Amino acid sequence: GENVEQHPSTLSVQEGDSAVIKCTYSDSASNYFPWYKQELGKGPQLIIDIRSNVGEKKDQRIAVTLNKTAKHFSLHITETQPEDSAVYFCAASIALPGSARQLTFGSGTQLTVLP
Amino acid sequence: KAGVTQTPRYLIKTRGQQVTLSCSPISGHRSVSWYQQTPGQGLQFLFEYFSETQRNKGNFPGRFSGRQFSNSRSEMNVSTLELGDSALYLCASSLRTGATIHYEQFFGPGTRLTVL
Numbered sequence: 001g002e003n004v005e006q007h008p009s010t011l012s013v014q015e016g017d018s019a020v021i022k023c024t025y026s027d028s029a030s031n032y033f034p035w036y037k038q039e040l041g042k043g044p045q046l047i048i049d050i051r052s053n054v055g056e057k058k059d060q061r062i063a064v065t066l067n068k069t070a071k072h073f074s075l076h077i078t079e080t081q082p083e084d085s086a087v088y089f090c091a092a093s094i095a096l097p098g099s100a101r102q103l104t105f106g107s108g109t110q111l112t113v114l115p
Numbered sequence: 116k117a118g119v120t121q122t123p124r125y126l127i128k129t130r131g132q133q134v135t136l137s138c139s140p141i142s143g144h145r146s147v148s149w150y151q152q153t154p155g156q157g158l159q160f161l162f163e164y165f166s167e168t169q170r171n172k173g174n175f176p177g178r179f180s181g182r183q184f185s186n187s188r189s190e191m192n193v194s195t196l197e198l199g200d201s202a203l204y205l206c207a208s209s210l211r212t213g214a215t216i217h218y219e220q221f222f223g224p225g226t227r228l229t230v231l
Binding site for chain 2: 032034036041042043044045046049051089091093101102103104105106107108
């Protein structure tokens with residue numbers, strides 16, 4: 001089955017700096033890669049996602065890049081703010097018409113933005 | 116639009132008991148997936164339900180089961196609870212409609228289960 005590895009497990013940055021979290025996946029059939037942010041006591045919140053037919057996607061301060069050949073994808077947060085502090089999870093999934101899907105998650109990155 | 120709701124938010128049970136957790140998906144969403152989150156194993160897929168049928172199942176023992184109702188609400192049941200079942204159980208809903216691919220899954224706040 002799919003295996004997703006995520007690095008680093010913890011990341012501290014100064015407010016205003018950029019943060020980068022990297023993930024690799026094992027199943028070349030995976031074609032959907034979401035990123036989730038989880039704050040304490042809450043469920044994961046979808047913040048951005050990318051499909052395998054796209055190499056990069058950006059939404060304001062957040063961007064995701066995908067390298068299908070190397071089977072890795074990354075989350076980039078620019079101009080970090082204290083409210084960006086949370087645990088971030090990457091995931092990979094195969095999405096086929098009429099087929100069930102399951103997300104395979106990375107182990108998470110605790111991001112701390114220092115004021 | 117209301118998000119995914121899960122009840123109860125917190126549960127304390129003892130070993131050997133059984134528990135039922137409930138999930139109401141976002142209005143109009145017909146697919147419900149369940150995940151277990153623990154500090155040691157992270158987020159792991161349990162199963163997905165669509166049109167009242169289990170469509171996919173993760174690598175969990177048969178003590179974990181679920182069902183989906185005609186209104187898309189879902190329940191999961193864990194029988195003969197073990198200490199290791201202590202976890203945050205998360206439900207995610209998706210706008211799955213038959214052959215059409217809908218990628219996004221939206222999570223509820225979870226049910227925190229503690230087994231003593």
